[in-house]
Amino acid sequence: MNPTIPHIPIGDVVDAGIGWLRANAGAFFDGLSALLAILTDALTDLLLAVPEPVAIVLFALLGWLLRSWKMALATLVTFLLIWSMNQWTTSMQTLALVLIATVIAVVLAIPLGIWAARNDAVSAALKPILDFMQTMPAFVYLIPAILFFGIGAAPGLIATLIFALPPGVRMTELGIRGVDHETVEAGHAFGASDGQILRGIQLPLAVPTIMAGVNQVIMLALSMAVIAGMVGADGLGKEVVSAISTLNTAKGVEAGLSVVFLAIYLDRLTGSLARPGDQRTSLLAWLRSRRQAAARAS
Amino acid sequence: MSAIQANGLYKIFGRRATRGVAMLEAGASRDDLRKDGLTAAVIDASFEVDPGEIFVVMGLSGSGKSTLIRMVNGLWESTAGELEIYGEKLTKSSDATLRRIRREKVSMVFQHFALLPHRTVGENAAYGLEIKGLNRTEREARANEALAMVGLEGWGGMLPGELSGGMRQRVGLARALAAGTDILLMDEAFSALDPLIKRDMQDQLVDLQRRLEKTILFITHDLNEAMRLGDRIAMMRDGRIEQIGTAEEILNNPANDYVAQFTQDVDRTRVLTAAQIAEQPASVLGAEQGPRAAHRLLRESHNSWLVVLHHDRTPAGVLWEDDVAQAVRDGSNALPWSDTHEMPVVAHDTPIADLFTQAAQHLSPLIVVDDAGRFQGVIPRVTLLTAVGRPRADAPAPAPAGAGG
Numbered sequence: 294m295n296p297t298i299p300h301i302p303i304g305d306v307v308d309a310g311i312g313w314l315r316a317n318a319g320a321f322f323d324g325l326s327a328l329l330a331i332l333t334d335a336l337t338d339l340l341l342a343v344p345e346p347v348a349i350v351l352f353a354l355l356g357w358l359l360r361s362w363k364m365a366l367a368t369l370v371t372f373l374l375i376w377s378m379n380q381w382t383t384s385m386q387t388l389a390l391v392l393i394a395t396v397i398a399v400v401l402a403i404p405l406g407i408w409a410a411r412n413d414a415v416s417a418a419l420k421p422i423l424d425f426m427q428t429m430p431a432f433v434y435l436i437p438a439i440l441f442f443g444i445g446a447a448p449g450l451i452a453t454l455i456f457a458l459p460p461g462v463r464m465t466e467l468g469i470r471g472v473d474h475e476t477v478e479a480g481h482a483f484g485a486s487d488g489q490i491l492r493g494i495q496l497p498l499a500v501p502t503i504m505a506g507v508n509q510v511i512m513l514a515l516s517m518a519v520i521a522g523m524v525g526a527d528g529l530g531k532e533v534v535s536a537i538s539t540l541n542t543a544k545g546v547e548a549g550l551s552v553v554f555l556a557i558y559l560d561r562l563t564g565s566l567a568r569p570g571d572q573r574t575s576l577l578a579w580l581r582s583r584r585q586a587a588a589r590a591s
Numbered sequence: 592m593s594a595i596q597a598n599g600l601y602k603i604f605g606r607r608a609t610r611g612v613a614m615l616e617a618g619a620s621r622d623d624l625r626k627d628g629l630t631a632a633v634i635d636a637s638f639e640v641d642p643g644e645i646f647v648v649m650g651l652s653g654s655g656k657s658t659l660i661r662m663v664n665g666l667w668e669s670t671a672g673e674l675e676i677y678g679e680k681l682t683k684s685s686d687a688t689l690r691r692i693r694r695e696k697v698s699m700v701f702q703h704f705a706l707l708p709h710r711t712v713g714e715n716a717a718y719g720l721e722i723k724g725l726n727r728t729e730r731e732a733r734a735n736e737a738l739a740m741v742g743l744e745g746w747g748g749m750l751p752g753e754l755s756g757g758m759r760q761r762v763g764l765a766r767a768l769a770a771g772t773d774i775l776l777m778d779e780a781f782s783a784l785d786p787l788i789k790r791d792m793q794d795q796l797v798d799l800q801r802r803l804e805k806t807i808l809f810i811t812h813d814l815n816e817a818m819r820l821g822d823r824i825a826m827m828r829d830g831r832i833e834q835i836g837t838a839e840e841i842l843n844n845p846a847n848d849y850v851a852q853f854t855q856d857v858d859r860t861r862v863l864t865a866a867q868i869a870e871q872p873a874s875v876l877g878a879e880q881g882p883r884a885a886h887r888l889l890r891e892s893h894n895s896w897l898v899v900l901h902h903d904r905t906p907a908g909v910l911w912e913d914d915v916a917q918a919v920r921d922g923s924n925a926l927p928w929s930d931t932h933e934m935p936v937v938a939h940d941t942p943i944a945d946l947f948t949q950a951a952q953h954l955s956p957l958i959v960v961d962d963a964g965r966f967q968g969v970i971p972r973v974t975l976l977t978a979v980g981r982p983r984a985d986a987p988a989p990a991p992a993g994a995g996g
């Protein structure tokens with residue numbers, strides 16, 4: 294006990310607040326928890342319903358479509374490795390958690406980012422909140438998450454969501470604010486409404502920045518999804534946790550490597566979404582150039 | 592009705608900007624306001640632009656030109672004063688009204704083009720129409736028409752990034768033309784282009800304006816550009832309009848030292864036209880007169896040449912002293928036209944710069960005619976040289992056209 298300064302029981306206050314919420318909004322949290330669990334399970338089942346070889350080829354094709362044949366090749370090799378390390382099921386569970394967390398985060402982050410970009414007061418108010426969300430050690434979220442949602446996918450998802458949301462909001466705001474001032478002015482000068490300017494000018498031009506934000510959201514979600522293994526979310530995280538508790542190096546390395554492979558795959562994929570023009574060797578670019586050539590020839 | 596009418600427009604940046612207006616009206620200077628944290632960008636600007644006119648606002652960087660033009664379409668709200676577009680009040684009107692006026696009456700061309708990089712040239716040109724809610728086929732037809740007007744036929748499928756700067760600004764112009772508004776606002780529209788392309792665009796703009804009779808408010812910091820384009824020019828300094836007038840008025844009667852200094856290094860030969868430096872000869876001869884009358888007029892005027900006019904005042908030719916003397920000695924009754932000298936005739940609106948080749952080829956003075964081919968005056972070679980050399984303080988005095996008929 295500090296002799297000179299009284300202890301202000303912030304932790305206790307938060308704890309009491311959480312207790313109150315649980316008591317009064319328990320049904321809401323239970324419902325949400327069930328919904329999130331259903332979503333995660335459904336996506337996991339879907340991913341696992343595809344036979345491994347087919348799934349691996351599909352992942353590789355997606356890499357080719359958006360980036361390059363080299364990525365397709367690397368995907369083929371690394372995903373085969375995941376399968377052979379016996380981490381396919383856990384990897385797909387983690388992937389499902391990451392994807393759902395990302396989708397929810399993006400759905401929340403983009404409108405928030407737009408709002409912040411158009412309103413300085415909102416921007417100023419959001420800033421400390423986002424800082425808080427991002428810098429608070431990730432483990433700390435797990436405690437109230439368990440209290441609200443119990444053990445399983447839901448608390449993992451919520452913790453992941455909170456942790457991964459901030460870059461989505463920030464980059465959306467940055468992207469919209471960064472659109473050339475004169476270009477926005479041109480929209481106004483031709484009599485466009487705010488909505489028309491947002492849809493026709495600001496959002497399309499902010500896409501690269503927003504996609505860079507989505508990329509960060511995914512990476513953070515992945516790192517958090519592993520931690521979520523501690524609260525019982527199925528997937529690679531759970532493998533790592535159990536490897537730690539049994540001091541099983543082999544299992545730890547295999548699960549850890551799978552996380553790395555998954556991370557690299559998701560990063561390259563979303564990275565190429567942020568800069569589609571740079572991907573000259575992607576299947577999409579090839580298709581686009583074919584179409585343009587055809588249009589020009591006619 | 593004027594296309595644009597501004598009365599005492601003010602734009603002051605800063606907190607509680609209206610107090611700045613009161614301060615300025617009470618005689619405070621721009622610097623006084625700056626100490627108070629206010630920037631007076633436009634101060635008490637009044638002007639009107641007639642339909643079909645090219646009105647140029649000219650001033651150095653920071654003089655408030657961009658601010659002024661942005662108040663004309665309401666992008667920035669004026670701090671005080673009134674502005675009307677074809678009699679409709681723009682100041683203090685609702686957002687919806689503003690948008691309607693911008694869609695229907697005023698469009699804008701930007702210094703750095705401000706095209707939408709993710710849309711094709713054709714879609715860019717059609718932007719204003721899309722905002723207006725026209726359907727795709729009509730949009731495309733009108734956008735292609737506008738692109739053709741600026742010489743970009745067939746480029747509609749490209750992206751702006753694939754075009755050169757000059758071509759991009761043509762797209763910017765096409766976008767404004769396609770919108771079909773009567774008024775075009777152009778904020779340093781050609782300043783980012785290199786000189787040759789700039790000249791080209793200026794000529795094209797004048798050409799388009801003649802054909803389409805648009806009303807153009809053009810902003811520039813280049814006085815030569817102002818003089819080339821402007822029917823009238825407003826000279827701006829430190830937020831105030833110092834003088835409004837035609838190019839000649841500003842060149843010949845600068846309102847103050849600032850304007851005078853500014854106009855010093857203008858290329859006068861491109862601004863002044865033949866009519867402005869033409870003089871009335873001491874006398875002219877009717878075409879039905881004889882050599883004797885010519886002889887008398889030549890002696891009185893101490894000139895070596897004499898202009899002969901038909902009844903309808905179209906020029907018949909120039910007589911030379913030697914030929915006339917010979918004819919009088921021979922007792923001939925016909926006017927003795929020279930067989931060595933031709934008569935150089937120039938249109939009244941020819942820039943002086945274009946007169947030099949003619950003047951160099953002929954000893955005779957240049958004969959200036961109006962649009963109907965009627966005689967307006969002469970430009971002896973000496974006059975041409977002095978006109979280039981120094982400003983003419985006085986307007987050409989209409990001398991009585993002495994006639995022999």
Ligand SMILES: Nc1ncnc2c1ncn2[C@@H]1O[C@H](COP(=O)(O)OP(=O)(O)OP(=O)(O)O)[C@@H](O)[C@H]1O
Pocket residue numbers: 604605630631632650651652653654655656657658659812
């Ligand atoms: N948004 C703004 N906030 C504060 N001051 C501004 C703002 N916009 C312009 N100003 C000030 O108003 C004055 C006039 O600026 P303006 O852009 O109208 O000048 P300009 O004549 O267009 O100059 P340039 O040739 O450089 O474009 C300048 O002193 C500028 O600093």
Ligand SMILES: [Mg+2]
Pocket residue numbers: 656657658779
């Ligand atoms: Mg400017």
